Amino acid sequence: MPQTGQTDFCSNCRKQTEYELRKEAEKETIRDRLYEFTYTKAYCRECGEEMGPLGLIDYNSRERDIQYRRAEQIITVEEIQKLMQLYHIGKAPLSLALGFGEVTVARYMEGQMPSKAYSDLMKEALSNPCCMERLLDENRAKVGEAAYKKARRAAADLKSLFQVSDRMLMVIARIFEQMQEVTPLVLQKMLYYIQGIYSAVYQRPxxxxxxxxxxxxxxxxxxxxxxxxxxxxxxxxxxxxxxxxREKYLADDERQIVDLVAETFGSYGGKVLEAITHTERPWQEARKGYGADDPARVVIPKEEIAAYFREVSKAFDIRTKEGLRNYIQFRLAYAYG
Ligand SMILES: [Zn+2]
Known part of the structure; x- marks a missing residue:
């Protein structure tokens, strides 16, 4: 990519001169729609004429591509990559599953622009495993048995994601965004404390x-x-x-509680958090009558969790980091003291 202050041959000055880069908007009509693209242009610092330093044309055509895709919401190369990754499927079988020609996806991966209709179909497949399953079934013969089975299994596996509520997914997405490393055990404890503190503060789960x-x-x-x-x-x-x-669809009060828990309980490892929950009433009540190693799956009612944290809130300010940190210290003394 050329930079301001670099030199190139100016055909007007007939020598090497420094140039300056400027962004300029240009209007262009594509299939009856008017677009405005921003291009980078180079101008000679001595005579002011436009110059064409090496690499600038490529740079501008990439920029135009990005801007056009954004305006039309056309799927990006990265998203097509994700599509293959999610469904464990290669370029050619994916192409055939979508009902395209065998090399179409390969061309898209090299940067060719898909039509809006093909782009929408790929986006739908990306966000909806049931759609992908349907496409795979329709084109099973073309896709080939091995690729079909592999992709079908990946789609079925993906569907398990949709068995949890939207709200739960948003909370999980927010936790992943806020915390560097989350093990399954830590995630479980985060969800429990988020639910407990939120329901105690706002009187609803x-x-x-x-x-x-x-x-x-x-x-x-x-x-x-x-x-x-x-x-x-x-x-x-x-x-x-x-x-x-997804996490951006959480309301402000919801996001605040997720962040609050991530910044307090989230500083501890899974085993420590587990030990804390073992000292708390909701878990203890539900485990009554079971030995430490008995596999039981008694529901802890949401009301119980809310009631417990309402009580906690009488002694600790559970709306603040400081209050929660004090509560954690108090519990740790119980668990390990
Ligand atoms: Zn010049």
């Missing part, structure tokens, strides 16, 4: 899911199933690209 009292503390089972494969490792899930940006 943040998400509809119930949690159950497992040996390792309160667990939202469908979320557990979703991330089971990560075991004790940080969750690094390419399926979650589907939900990127």
């Amino acid at each position: 943040l998400f509809e899911e119930n949690c159950v009292a497992w040996q390792h503390g309160p667990v939202y089972e469908k979320v557990y199933t979703l991330f089971r494969d990560f075991k004790y490792n940080p969750i690094d899930d390419d399926r979650f690209v589907l939900f990127e940006g």
Whole structure:
């Protein structure tokens, strides 16, 4: 990419001169629609004539491509990449599954612009595994049995993401955005405290899911199933690209509580958080009559969780980081003291 202050041959001055870059808007009509693209242009610092330094044309054509895709909401190369990644499918079988020619997706990957209709279909497949399943079924013979089975399995797996509520997904997306490393165990505890503190403060639950009292503390089972494969490792899930940006649909008060919990409870490891939940009444009540290693899955009613944290709020200011940190210290003394 050329830079202001670099030199090139000016055909007007007939020698090497320095040039300056400026952004300029240009109007252009494509298929009866008027667009305005911003281009970068180079001007000779001595005579003011326009120059054409090496690399500028390529740069501008990439910029134009990006601006056009943005204006028309055309799928990007990165998103097509995600599509292949999510469904474990290669360029040619994906092309055939979508009902395109065999090399169409490969051309898109090289930068060719898809039509709006083809772009919309790819976007739909990206955000909706049921749509992908339907496409795969329709074009099964063309796609080939091995690729079909692999992609069909990936789509079925993705559907499990849609079994948790939208609100839960938004909360999880926000947690992932706020915290560097989240293991499945930490995630479970975050969700529990977010639900508890939110419902105590606002007198209503943040998400509809119930949690159950497992040996390792309160667990939202469908979320557990979703991330089971990560075991004790940080969750690094390419399926979650589907939900990127979801957290912005959370209301301000909801987001604040998620952040508050992430900034306080989120500083501890899963085992420490587990130990804290074991000292708290909601989990203890639900585990009554079961030994430490008994596999039981008694629901901890949302009302119980809310009632418990309302009580906590009488002694600790659960709306503030300081209050929550004091509460955690108090609980840690119980758990390890
Ligand atoms: Zn010049």
